[in-house]
Amino acid sequence: MTLDLFQEMVEKLTPHLMKQTTFMREPLEVGLKLAATLRFLATGNSYPRLQYSFRVEASTICKFLPEVCKAIIEVFRDEVLSCPKTEEEWKEVAELFSSRWSYHNCLGALDGKHIAMKKPPKAGSLCYNYKGFHSIVLMAVADAGYKFLYVDVGTEGGAPLSQSFCLLSCSCG
Structure with missing residues (x-):
């Protein structure tokens, strides 16, 4: 990520993330919060590892x-x-799929993943998937230029596949 892009993100996120200064403490800078979050999302580092990298509990x-x-x-x-x-x-x-990849009449590249998780309390078998573990589903559709057209995260792993497609068709018109 370039410095310019990072600074642009900080500018746009500041109104949403800036906390007030109190007599007890100074708020963390938005740039620090963003940097730690991006590192977490990119690497999956644990909170303790991030703690030492960013000097935040x-x-x-x-x-x-x-x-x-x-x-x-x-x-x-x-x-x-x-x-x-x-x-x-x-x-x-x-047309983009056809011209770029010679893949005609394609409206998107669809893929999904089961994100493993601990069984939620009182969930029963809602999140228990056909692969034999508890999960939530991440599903995405991208165009021929790798741009996401649709993303859905959070459907229970035990939900039928048709439920995710219903969400897609309802959201995209």
Whole structure:
């Protein structure tokens, strides 16, 4: 990531993440929160490892990390995710697949993954998938230029596949 891109992200996220200074403490800088969150998302480092890298308590990291992720989604969703709504937009997606990859009449590359997790309390078999472990499903559709058209995360691992496709068809028009 370039420094310019990082600074642009900090600027756009500051109104959503900046905390007030109190007589008890100074708030963490938005840039520090963003850097720690991006490192976590890119590497999967544990909170204790991030604690030593950024000199912030693991208990503090576990509080701001979800806030930063939510802010990133809120601020950048429309800029990054744009599921086609009209027939003309879908034709553009198909044309890009055809011209770039010689893959005709394709409207997107679809893939998914079961994200392993601990069994949630009182979940029963909702999250227990056909692979034999508890999970949530990550599903995404990308265009021929590797841009995400649609992303869905959080469907229970035991849900039928048709449920994810229903979400896709309902969201993309």
